[in-house]
Amino acid sequence: MKWKKLGKIFDPTHHKLSNNCVEFAQSPQALVFDDFIRIYFSTREKDGTGKYLSHISFVEMDRDLGKTINISTNTVIKLGGLGCFDEHGIFPLNVVRNKNQIYGYIGGWSRRVSVSVETAIGLAISNDNGLTFERIGDGPILTSSLTEPFLVGDPFVAEFGGIHHMWYIYGTTWMDGPTKNVKERIYKIGHAISGDGIVWNKDGKQLVCDRLNSDECQALPTVIRFNDKYHMFFCYRQATGFRKEKDRGYRIGYAFSDDLANWTRDDDNVGIAVSDDGWDSDMMCYPHVFECKNKVYMLYNGNEFGRFGFGLAILEDPNP
Amino acid sequence: MFKWKKLGRVFNPQEVQGRNWLKEFAQAPSVLVFDDFVRVYFSCRPLPDENGQYVSYSAFVDLNRNNLFDIVNIAEKPILELGEPGTFDEFGVYPTSVIRNGDEVWAYYGGWTRCESVPFNVAIGLATSRDHGVTFNRIGSGPVLSHSVNEPFILSGPKIRRFNHCWYLWYIAGKKWIIAGGKPEPVYKIRMATSEDGSHWKKIDRDIIENKVEENEAQASPDVFFRDGVYHMFFSYRYSENFRSREHGYRIGYAYSRDLLNWDRDDAKAGIDVSQDGWDSEMISYPHVFELDGKVYMLYLGNQVGRFGFGLAELEEHQSG
Numbered sequence: 001m002k003w004k005k006l007g008k009i010f011d012p013t014h015h016k017l018s019n020n021c022v023e024f025a026q027s028p029q030a031l032v033f034d035d036f037i038r039i040y041f042s043t044r045e046k047d048g049t050g051k052y053l054s055h056i057s058f059v060e061m062d063r064d065l066g067k068t069i070n071i072s073t074n075t076v077i078k079l080g081g082l083g084c085f086d087e088h089g090i091f092p093l094n095v096v097r098n099k100n101q102i103y104g105y106i107g108g109w110s111r112r113v114s115v116s117v118e119t120a121i122g123l124a125i126s127n128d129n130g131l132t133f134e135r136i137g138d139g140p141i142l143t144s145s146l147t148e149p150f151l152v153g154d155p156f157v158a159e160f161g162g163i164h165h166m167w168y169i170y171g172t173t174w175m176d177g178p179t180k181n182v183k184e185r186i187y188k189i190g191h192a193i194s195g196d197g198i199v200w201n202k203d204g205k206q207l208v209c210d211r212l213n214s215d216e217c218q219a220l221p222t223v224i225r226f227n228d229k230y231h232m233f234f235c236y237r238q239a240t241g242f243r244k245e246k247d248r249g250y251r252i253g254y255a256f257s258d259d260l261a262n263w264t265r266d267d268d269n270v271g272i273a274v275s276d277d278g279w280d281s282d283m284m285c286y287p288h289v290f291e292c293k294n295k296v297y298m299l300y301n302g303n304e305f306g307r308f309g310f311g312l313a314i315l316e317d318p319n320p
Numbered sequence: 321m322f323k324w325k326k327l328g329r330v331f332n333p334q335e336v337q338g339r340n341w342l343k344e345f346a347q348a349p350s351v352l353v354f355d356d357f358v359r360v361y362f363s364c365r366p367l368p369d370e371n372g373q374y375v376s377y378s379a380f381v382d383l384n385r386n387n388l389f390d391i392v393n394i395a396e397k398p399i400l401e402l403g404e405p406g407t408f409d410e411f412g413v414y415p416t417s418v419i420r421n422g423d424e425v426w427a428y429y430g431g432w433t434r435c436e437s438v439p440f441n442v443a444i445g446l447a448t449s450r451d452h453g454v455t456f457n458r459i460g461s462g463p464v465l466s467h468s469v470n471e472p473f474i475l476s477g478p479k480i481r482r483f484n485h486c487w488y489l490w491y492i493a494g495k496k497w498i499i500a501g502g503k504p505e506p507v508y509k510i511r512m513a514t515s516e517d518g519s520h521w522k523k524i525d526r527d528i529i530e531n532k533v534e535e536n537e538a539q540a541s542p543d544v545f546f547r548d549g550v551y552h553m554f555f556s557y558r559y560s561e562n563f564r565s566r567e568h569g570y571r572i573g574y575a576y577s578r579d580l581l582n583w584d585r586d587d588a589k590a591g592i593d594v595s596q597d598g599w600d601s602e603m604i605s606y607p608h609v610f611e612l613d614g615k616v617y618m619l620y621l622g623n624q625v626g627r628f629g630f631g632l633a634e635l636e637e638h639q640s641g
Contacts, residue, residue: 082504083438083473083497111436115406118433118441120467138496139472144443146460146519149407174406183405198469 001254001271002317003298008279010059011309012043015071019055020045026054026306027092027220027286028299031102031130036060036069037292038130039299040076041310042091053079054089054109058130063292065312077104077124077133085110085120085140092220092286095130096157098197102126104133105155105166108140115174115183119153120144121166123198142168142192142200150174151187154220157197160230164194165260167207167221167232175215177240186239189218189232191260208232208255209265215239218253224289226296227318230257233270233298235285242283246274249283252300269320272298272313279303280311322574322591323637324618329599330389331381332629333364341366341377341398347626348415348541349619350479350608352425352453357382357392358612359453360619361399361427362630363414375402376412378429380453385612388632399427400447400456408433408443408463415541415606418453419480419518425453426518428489430476431463438497438504442476443467444489446519465489465513465521473497474506477541480518483551487515488580490542490553498536500561507560510539512580528583529555529575536560540570541606544580547616547638551577554590554618556605564624566594569603572620592618592633599628606630 012025021043029040038060044052056077060070077093080086086108094105106122120140124133143152151171158165169187177184189208192200210216221234232255238248254270255263275281280302288299296315302308333346346362353359359382365374377398384390399416403409409431416429431445443463447456465475474494481488492508499505510529513521531537542555553575559568574590575583595601600622608619616635622628 081496083435083441083494083506085467085472087437112406113434113436114410118406123469137469137472139467139469141469143466143468144408144462145466146446146462146464149460149462151406171406174404185406 001269001315001320003272003313004316005272005275005280006065006312006314008302008309008311009061009065010039010041010068013308016073017043017057017071018073018075019043019057021055021057023307024054024305025057025309026301027288028301028310029092029095029288030290030292030297030299031095031097032063032290032292035063037063037065039310040093040095042089042093051111052089054091055079056090056093065297072131074132076131077106080108080110080122080135081138084108084138085118085143086122088117092154093133094155094157096159096197102130102133103157103197104130105157106135107153107155109153115185117151119151121152121155121168136198141198142166142202145202145204147204148190148202151185153187156220156222158223160225160260164197165223166192166194166200167223168192169219169221173215175239184240185217186215187217187219189221189234208234208253208263211236211253211265211267212238217242219250220286222287222289224291224296226291230260231289232256232263233287233289235287237283246282250285250305252284252287266320271317279308321589321637321639322635324592324633325636326592326595326600327632327634328389329622329629329631330383330619331360331362331391334628336394339394342379343367345376345625345627346629347376347621348477348606348608349621349630350415350417351610351619352418352420353610353612354382354385354452357385358388360630361416361418361453362626363416373434374412376414376432377402378413378416378427388617395454399449399454400429400458403431403458404461407431407461408441408466409445410434411440413445415477417479419482421448421518423450425449425456426480427453427456428464428478428480430478438506442474444475444478444491459519464519465491465523468523468525470525471511471523474508476508479541479543481544483546483580487518488544489513489515489521490544492540492542498560505560506538507536508538508540510542510555512542524581528581529553529573530585532557532573532585532587533559538563539573543608545609545611549578551580552609553577553583554607554609556607558603566602570605570625572604572607592620599623600631
């Protein structure tokens, strides 16, 4: 497989964003329309305590992704209420067409005391082509369970053969890190299926094997079908040191499957890697793969987890 | 109509010696009956930490079956350790409800974690015992019943029962956090779920007990038993604000059902109320009804939600209808 990088296509610091957000355009998610592509992303506001709140915003581009047409100036989806799973942030909002509606799968964040956060997955629905979303309820549709004790997040939903599939991540461990009293999290990719996109059944097992070590963190899976195979892209990193040390930070990983049940990890064939210098030279993370005009694209974040925007790559050679 | 005769306080945790983890509170009593004794599980607390915050443990006392005021044994240690960092039950195991399942005893419990914007969240865990309920091990590090679209937070107060080969779990689910007296206080309602095996649950996903005192009434600690062809539920309820006062504090409510799904609330039939003075003069809560040797008893908490222990009442009279 071979991707051609087209460079950074959106920098949040060059635009005025809603909800007082000034930096970060993370986890880009595409929704393709007849004459434009809308890309949702998570951007950040600093609250009164100096901590971040992640809000959803979007940018609309032409179908070749060369020109910005519009940037949302309104609130796409409000943060959750007091004590709710998505009170302190939405990251990502995975948008999927479902009949005449757009389903927005919420990666919801709320703050904890002994560890920094907890996450769970919610659902909001749009009846105005994705301009605004309303939750189906205050609580999550997918959350912790016996063998997935915390940090259920990073939803990606796609329908194949009449069945809704969700790939997501779940936490396995909060471990002691190099900084005293700061726990670092480990998470893996999981899978659930649904008949309606609302009620889900988890497989209850790690879907993609580790490559680095058992403490590897795997995040933000995205799945696409071409050449009679299912292809999953995700990002992975070491459990510690990943913020500052280039060789421990996020990279794009890859796995393929014939049946959506068994996945073969094949990072050597991912066909995209960090650049020697520039905006994606330290890390690459939060990939989102989609098709438009018979071309396959990957949106992704670069250095500092997308603080200065996201970029684009196009699949040049789909063959292994 | 029920009529309960109060027999007095059975257990005061503040009198227990030699257990740092059991200093005050004996909350949410529920029983497991043995040949010679009645084991009463409850939840307790060590002294608060330097920030004034508590953790909760669950433990038990064994009462002489022939004299329930005779304490024959107190747990040497909590029945279950607290959860690992970041898990749902890192800061508390409270309350606990047990049931026999073959040679094992299964415990359903509320697991507590601490949050930033609100003080806590709760989900329901499951642990099993192979030593007749002295020690328990989790069946997983996550909860067995967690939050969902219409139950966004605070799943607590589990009571486990089996009727007609089906497992029933009554519990409470948070509806909203309101600001009362300048700080967040949760509003919660009684809910239920059913299961064929005790570990896979199907929520019925609605409030099953209508409100009485106000829309934001908090309903807690549902406890169901079967007698004379009817399912009886005792529970506790309180106002959403100033509930640490006598006027707005917990009282014991009552509802009945013939099918376990549809419940008629009729608090006038509960037949028990706060005392004029003494350990249960300000509030009564966490009722647990059980049958023993031809008599029906209720364990319940008194002032400050069990800070000073639990007491016992005996059913004097029960007229159907």
